[in-house]
Amino acid sequence: MISGWTAVVDRGDLTKTEVLHDERSTELGDCEILLRVSHVGLTANNVTYGVIGDLIGYWKFFPVDAEGRGVIPVWGFADVVDSTLDAIPTGTRVYGYLPMASHLVVRAKLTSSGFVDTADHRAELPAVYNSYLVTSQDPAYDPEQEDLQVLYRPLFMTSFLLADQLADNDFHGARTVVLSSASSKTAFGTAQCLRGSGVRLVGLTSPRNVAFTESLGLYDTVLPYDAQVDVEPSVYLDFSGSADLRSALHDRLGSSLVKDISIGLTQQKASADPRSEFFFAPEQLRKRTTDWGPDGFAQRFGTAWRAFTAQAGDWVGIAHHSGPDELVEVWQAVLAGKANPNTADVITF
Ligand SMILES: NC(=O)c1ccc[n+]([C@@H]2O[C@H](COP(=O)([O-])OP(=O)(O)OC[C@H]3O[C@@H](n4cnc5c(N)ncnc54)[C@H](OP(=O)(O)O)[C@@H]3O)[C@@H](O)[C@H]2O)c1
Numbered sequence: 001m002i003s004g005w006t007a008v009v010d011r012g013d014l015t016k017t018e019v020l021h022d023e024r025s026t027e028l029g030d031c032e033i034l035l036r037v038s039h040v041g042l043t044a045n046n047v048t049y050g051v052i053g054d055l056i057g058y059w060k061f062f063p064v065d066a067e068g069r070g071v072i073p074v075w076g077f078a079d080v081v082d083s084t085l086d087a088i089p090t091g092t093r094v095y096g097y098l099p100m101a102s103h104l105v106v107r108a109k110l111t112s113s114g115f116v117d118t119a120d121h122r123a124e125l126p127a128v129y130n131s132y133l134v135t136s137q138d139p140a141y142d143p144e145q146e147d148l149q150v151l152y153r154p155l156f157m158t159s160f161l162l163a164d165q166l167a168d169n170d171f172h173g174a175r176t177v178v179l180s181s182a183s184s185k186t187a188f189g190t191a192q193c194l195r196g197s198g199v200r201l202v203g204l205t206s207p208r209n210v211a212f213t214e215s216l217g218l219y220d221t222v223l224p225y226d227a228q229v230d231v232e233p234s235v236y237l238d239f240s241g242s243a244d245l246r247s248a249l250h251d252r253l254g255s256s257l258v259k260d261i262s263i264g265l266t267q268q269k270a271s272a273d274p275r276s277e278f279f280f281a282p283e284q285l286r287k288r289t290t291d292w293g294p295d296g297f298a299q300r301f302g303t304a305w306r307a308f309t310a311q312a313g314d315w316v317g318i319a320h321h322s323g324p325d326e327l328v329e330v331w332q333a334v335l336a337g338k339a340n341p342n343t344a345d346v347i348t349f
Pocket of ligand 1: 186281
């Protein structure tokens with residue numbers, strides 16, 4: 001038996017949290033692997049998993065036997081502490097989608113880069129979340145950059161694909177791209193990818209985050225949410241999910257707003273609007289894997305990722321935390337929007 005813990009949230013009220021401690025059996029079934037979660041990142045993206053947990057099925061990844069409660073998924077590293085597979089021995093380090101918990105048992109099916117969890121409850125869920133990379137088989141892995149990887153890698157893939165899809169469509173005829181929640185990592189990663197592509201980048205943010213967003217040096221113009229954007233052919237990339245901001249932009253820009261794309265909802269309200277289309281990263285990933293081949297894709301993404309991580313450490317400092325109680329404190333701060341965008345949180349479990 002081993003001692004473990006799981007942090008759960010009330011699915012109807014994400015501010016209500018509890019850390020459940022337990023003793024669990026170490027007996028493994030066929031093809032099973034026991035992972036000890038090492039460290040993870042926590043950003044607004046993880047809050048979104050909770051906000052739209054029922055809609056997209058995020059609660060189903062790490063089911064917990066606690067009525068009305070759920071486990072928020074996080075991205076990070078874990079170590080194999082017991083294994084029934086010779087190819088994935090004890091001591092193997094992996095990167096992937098993990099629970100807010102000390103341990104995870106997966107039923108592994110080997111792939112060229114690691115394994116996928118084939119547990120029944122994950123079978124219907126998007127494949128991208130079920131695969132685990134073995135660090136020794138991952139060309140993008142750098143042991144010196146684990147913190148940057150847990151924080152940015154899940155976000156930057158979206159930034160890269162979104163920027164690529166816009167360029168692929170010649171920006172729908174626009175030469176200005178307006179981004180909301182411009183201080184968020186996914187938004188400024190997108191801005192970084194778009195720099196040098198001939199479009200003007202306008203970042204919209206909360207008044208308190210204007211200085212930080214300007215300091216990134218990625219946007220041509222940074223404006224607080226209540227300022228007026230210039231009327232010119234524009235694409236809107238929405239990371240905030242704000243219905244009011246969307247309406248204000250449509251009223252101001254009219255037919256000059258040539259494309260309205262929803263990517264996130266940092267303001268934690270899910271609202272569908274027929275004027276906006278949802279960005280579905282796996283579709284662009286599929287297209288580019290066909291266009292460029294898997295190796296060509298990996299090479300292009302790798303180049304963009306290295307350019308991004310070379311600068312990301314200067315833009316945002318990293319605050320380290322450890323243990324379930326500090327994890328819950330960070331969760332409450334990120335949920336409340338209290339986190340300062342110049343600091344990102346990494347938690348060792
Ligand atoms: N569709 C996809 O594939 C995909 C992939 C990755 C991320 N996303 C989405 O992109 C968004 C950004 O994620 P991230 O992890 O990059 O965020 P992040 O870096 O943690 O973003 C922090 C920023 O979000 C805004 N914010 C945070 N909490 C808030 C609150 N409680 N109320 C109001 N505003 C708040 C603030 O920006 P401002 O002051 O600038 O508004 C804050 O500076 C998320 O909604 C995420 O789910 C989508």
